[in-house]
Amino acid sequence: MYKDYFKKPFKFLFGQTKVFTSDNQIAFDFVPKMIEPDAYIMSFEDKQGIIDIINGAEKKINNNFKFKCECGTIFLNEKPFIWIRSWGRLTGTGGGLGLSSEKAKEIQDSFANFIIKKLEAAIVN
Numbered sequence: 001m002y003k004d005y006f007k008k009p010f011k012f013l014f015g016q017t018k019v020f021t022s023d024n025q026i027a028f029d030f031v032p033k034m035i036e037p038d039a040y041i042m043s044f045e046d047k048q049g050i051i052d053i054i055n056g057a058e059k060k061i062n063n064n065f066k067f068k069c070e071c072g073t074i075f076l077n078e079k080p081f082i083w084i085r086s087w088g089r090l091t092g093t094g095g096g097l098g099l100s101s102e103k104a105k106e107i108q109d110s111f112a113n114f115i116i117k118k119l120e121a122a123i124v125n
Contacts, residue, residue: 002111005090005097009055016044019051026085028115031073040079053122054115060124067119069112082115084108 007021010028017030030047031039042050053059068075074082089096090104099107 002107002114005086005107006111010051012048012051016047025089027111028085029083031080031083036080038079040076040081050119054118056118059122061119061122062124064125065119065123067116069109069116072108072112074112074115082112084112 006025006027007023009022010019011022012018013020013024017032019027019029021027030042030050033039033041049059049061053061066077067081069084072084072087073080074084076082087104087108090099090107091101092098
């Protein structure tokens with residue numbers, strides 16, 4: 001469901017937190033510590049590795065990470081890690097797609113679940 005709205009490959013634009021789709025739409029943010037003090041923080045290189053895995057690279061994560069999603073936020077070991085974005089584009093009118101809130105939530109949730117599945121599959125215990 002998400003594939004029509006969140007197109008790979010994903011890439012950084014505008015620094016080290018904002019991740020965009022191949023058609024330059026906002027996909028997600030790595031949660032910044034300056035906004036969320038309890039955020040899970042990692043290096044730029046590790047964030048790029050996460051993006052590479054989501055894009056389909058055969059990289060592995062050598063860690064005991066646990067992921068879950070609640071209300072558009074992906075948590076890593078109970079800390080906010082990724083905010084799924086694009087609500088305005090999905091629901092907005094006058095340039096947005098004008099989707100219902102329910103449909104937009106389904107799309108964002110399916111994207112979050114895709115990310116979690118990709119990352120969980122890359123974990124080496």
